Amino acid sequence: MAGNDVANAVGDDRPLVGLRLVDGATGPMAAIARHFAELGADVIRIEPEEGAADRHAGSRCDGVSLDFVAANLGKRAAPIDRAETLLAGADILIAPRDAFDIDMLRARHPALVVLSVSDFGDTGRFRDWTGSDALFHALSGELSRSGIPGRPPLLPPGQLAIACAVVQAAYVTLVAYWQALKTGQGDHLDFSMLDGTAQALDPGYGIGGSAAGGVLASKLPRGRPDVRFMYPILACKDGFVRLCVLAPRQWQGMFEWMGRPEEFADPSFNKMPVRFQSTTLLPAMARLFADKTRLQAEEEGQRFGVPTAAVLTLEEALETEQMVARQFFKTVDLGNGLDALFPDGVLELDGRRMGIAGPAPALPSPDVEWHPRPNPIHPSNDGDRPFEGLKVLDFGVIVVGAETGRLLADQGADVVKIESSAFPDGSRQSRSTGPISPTFATGHRNRRSLGLDLRHPKGKELLYRLVRDTDVVLTNFKGGTLKTLGLDYETLKAINPRTIVVDSSAFGPTGPWSRRMGYGPLVRASSGLTVQWRYPGEADSFSDALTVYPDHVAGRIGAIGVIGLLIRRLKTNKGGQISVSQSEVMLSHMAARIAATGLERAGHPVIDADKAQSAVYACAGDDEWCVVTIRHDGDEQAIAKVIGAQTLTEWMAQQAPRDAMETLQAAGVPAAAMLRVSDLPGFDYYTERGFFRQSMHPHISEPLTMEASPVRSIRLPAPPDRPAPVFAEHTADLLNERLGLSRAEIEELLAAKVIEEFVPPTTT
Template sequence: MSANAPAVDGEGGAVTGRPLAGIRLLELTQGAMAAIARYFAELGADVIRLEPAKGAADRREGMMAASPFSDAASIPFHAANLGKRSAPDTCFDTLVADADILVMPHGARDAEALRKAYPRLVILSVSDFGDTPGFAHWKGSGPVFHALSGELSRSGLPGRAPLLPPGDLAVECAIVQAVYVTMVACWQALQTGRGDHVDFSILDGAVQALDPGYGVGGSAAAGVRPSALPRGRPNAAHLYPILPCKDGFVRFCVMAPRQWQGLLRWMGEPAEFADPSFNAITTRYGSPDLVPAMARFLAGMTRLEVEAGAQQHGVPAAALLDLDEALQSPQMTARSPFKPVEIAPGLAAPFPDGVMEIDGCRMGIRSPAPSLPDRSTVWHESPPMPRGNAAPQRPLNGIKVLDFGVIVVGSEAGRMLADQGADVIKVESSTYPDGLRQTAGPEPVSASYASGNRNKKSIAINIRDPRGKALLLDLVRQSDVILSNFKGGTLESLGLDHAALKHINPRIIVTDSSAYGPTGPWARRMGYGPLVRASAGLTMQWRYPHEETSFSDAITIYPDHVAGRIVAIGVLALLIRRRRTGRGGRVSVSQAEVMLCHLGKQIAARALGLAGATITNADEHSQVYPCAGDDDWCVVTIRGDADRQAISRVTGDVPLNQWLAHRPASEAMQKLQEAGVAAGAMLRISELPDFAYFKARGFFRSTRHPHIAEAVIMENAPARFAMMPDPADGPAPLLGEHTEELLRERLGISDDELADLLAQEVVEQHAGG
């Protein structure tokens, strides 16, 4: 099949089987950010890439398969451009007239003129630092974004130099944020007939979607935010301990009292840990004896034996696998998240086959990356996309969501929808509360919980009671979306699986985000982010070179935030499809597969190397340098001779490392950026709100919560929109705070019925105060 031929679904059906069929996206971006449009292609949009007639430079940049395959395009090019078609850039004026979305580098075209000429067009302008006064000309890189986002300051071991995370996580997460904000603007344009211009900064996206320091944190942190961490790398190994066993390492995430009781029984109930105080996570963290006792208990077991015992006793644990082991694991073998793509005659490499499933089908690779531009490329004929002329308002105003989500992924998916105007009801109970509700202090709500659950309401229902379940089903009949991120089988055990809910409400959109996906031998495993990182091969990479036990990802929360955004993207895609078809659907996201997708270029290169190809890489190098001051560091990325010459002009005859050692990181960063070199001072979370760039962007907001004594700093808008206001500022709810209000308004429950439901503990109501 020609790379520019009409695309065909991976499931063998026509392209119209995917939810974004009928959406037309025109692309001018190159390099890593071209993957923004790839996500749209996977979801069914018709994507045409514009480039010079002889091909754009990114076809030859980055990792390359050398002779005898020297004519093959680069691995990053294929990874970013699967499923697209290509046309010469001289066709811009012809194609833009019928496009729904334009993705372009900042300043590539006059965005204001385009908005006037094509009022329904959504324009995403992409650059490293956005159209930000004083920073628009700055250059970024993945390592520089790690430094300026606060991620680098938390990566590594106490007393050691900061450790750059493996892969290209900052950029990959920023790509997902860009897809999300473009999807929001596209949905709004379909509703109102009016497009928008989105100024997207890659640094913003990295801060928001990787591990936001002022976002929602994991339950192990008990609400303590990263901004409160001491200077230097945090001592966090006790949070999710990694212990040696007979043939490697295993990681534990023992969070809830029932999980601790399972571990205690498994260990034979040793007397020294029998005190009930060990039910508290803080007691376990503070014990100098517990981890050594666990290590002695595990010493004679293999990784598989540890996992089997943990599963039997309800203890969250996972073996640390290297990348090859992860790809060959029973779960990945069963689910096949990668698909071979021919990148040159006789040469194929595996690439991620999508990051979500819709209605049980992978939204993955539709066709190879495009060959050289074809002047005859035109838009596919497709059914007309229904368009409205509603008055502008919050994009998801009127969309009703039941949110069963817990911890980070669950919080983020619901917040992304609530921030855009959806009516999001958090469904919970005091018997099964969200783990994020635990706090280290006396306040009933932590800053972390407030950030992750703003703009939501809470209803507390015992859905194991027949009357409670009946109330819930009445809410389902009125709803548009249901969010969940339990381990596989949980909703089915409650009779709330997609098939049952669809029978009640054919328009319902149901999401499930789990550690390993809805099918396969690990589908019912409990998995927190640290366990997913262990079993997906990332933890084994997140180490200092040649130091086997220097695991350094304990404080990191990944892929939770980005997975929550992928869930929200799936919801928006199905809302768009529902406008055309009237039917709902199901979105499934595997956090392990999201992570492996982000390592896709590395996986493709490894496979090609094993197949006998020689892989060469571009002349790019990043390093973390010590600077003057206490734990002061600067990241510098050098891309070729032009950067080396620019550095020489700045430093004179002094070697770069010596020049940096005598200057504060912020000063060094400024001078190098002025010379056109990508550089970033390592910022701590507490320093982000005062950094001039974030101030200029209006990136953070300070807000008051009625149950938190001090003001809370949190993320403001997901991007800078020309037409869309910032999210509302509704406080995160107490458990059951809106139960009475919602039962009266939504279901018409009488005073007597409500009193009886409360008395029988079918529902709970906590005063908002």
């Protein structure tokens, strides 16, 4: 069987069975539709009869493009001259900008959702610029945060920017499809890969990690700050390990592990800033690991409650006991007697992996037709926003938790954050004294807060009463925590069979690492990414400490799962469980390289057909840089016409980075100035796109800059502008509204410390 025949053969429980998608995207952007194929959609790729150029691009083994296979698993292919016939029965079209007359297409097919994909969007003066993964890092503010102080900025490894933009594209397309189901009216989404990078990789004005202490990335020092102390990487006998010592309980574990040294016994060391400012603490911690192996360090870290991860190579990461137990890789037949392992999807629904739905398509067949589909489904058309009327209980913490809830709240869902002062969300940690930090405020807009003690029997009773009328429950705890809290899916399902539960964790809900405490930096270390994020030839030059990845993109994967199960619920009237592993999300972004690694080990040579090379060049000024991607001889010839007899390095040294960028892009060469986060709101591209908006918070004196909308759209309304809640701000209102509790009953619960309520500070 080929393509979606497999998905249809195994049953109709994949949530997007019945959805029809015409895919005209090529190259890495073809991976957008793969997310739909994995969830059961019928995806037909359209291309010339001889095949599109991306069939021969990137890493190749015996003539087979591994990049093409990774982006197109589970699809079928038809010749492009059948596009109009296929579109007559389609729900979604994904295509490069200008591939179709969109106005005419939407007039013929008013219910069709069209995603137009381009590097810099459909409109504005940047419309015809050319991008690359390196350029998206530069223009999103990510590059300015990658590297070591006093050194050139370091381009992140792989194709992380594009991979994250692809997920953002899949998310917004699915949102628009849900809205089209509600209203019967399609949409045109103007999707820019730079927009997607700036939203889903590590948004400079989004929620930050707990180690940031609530400080916005726009407030960082001009150079790349030395933040390696936040998630320190320390040498041991056989390599390196990374630690995460943020919460007071983690520090107490570290203190015990070190043998309770008197030098660090002062209670002030429970405070993160005090530890960060110490000049002797890291050397003392380093001495602890000098004679340990990585495995010993990991095992002892677990015992002392200190999140610890070995820094692994990609090859080591693929063979960990967790990856083996999770069976995350699947063998794909490449033809010519070859097969290779590819990551097998990034979502589990009800314990079943939504993975590879079939091989990559053979050359286009004129006989391809749509699969039959079930009867049409339509959500109730309540309100203007896609998820208006949806009730969400949000137990999510730090970045992944914040993002999933915000994405749903921005589209109209009523998201209630459940909090406890005994176990505060790490993202509420702040170096300021106010009741809320700027990063928390940007990451938690449009939701409400309920203070509730789940350890108290009455607290648990209140929660279960709320669950009876709840559509979605969001969580991202380590394995086993849900059951301990009484939040596991089986318990909630017994209360409300329509409830959808999201379980996001570092390593997934099963396997020997499922109970490990995981943070993004530790996941990067154990998944083989941190070791790639170094200056060439410098073993200890790890440079990913300031990056928050894959948290934001994993939050979007969770939201995609929610929409998928909402669609399935229309057919079955039942909810379900979504599981997301951050480590698997990250490894999915290295799919072609993972396949190449296995093939090379088996003795099959892999060549890279992509001749594009990206480099960072120093420009005139203090710590000013410009990125250039040279794709082919034509770029080199165009550069020669611009710079004359000089070398590119010499010419760049005389140019302001934005001048260099403008000149090279005008000559058709991909180039981008390195922007700092503080530069983004004033940069022409973002102002033309209306990418940011200013918002006021009642407890923050300065306006907050935040993302305006997830995509430029004809029909999706802009997100509302309700301020993020202070802790337990809406407790009384919510219990009265949802459960009908009187003020007297609420006062009784407050006195018993079952619930908590925000008390405004008194003024004198």
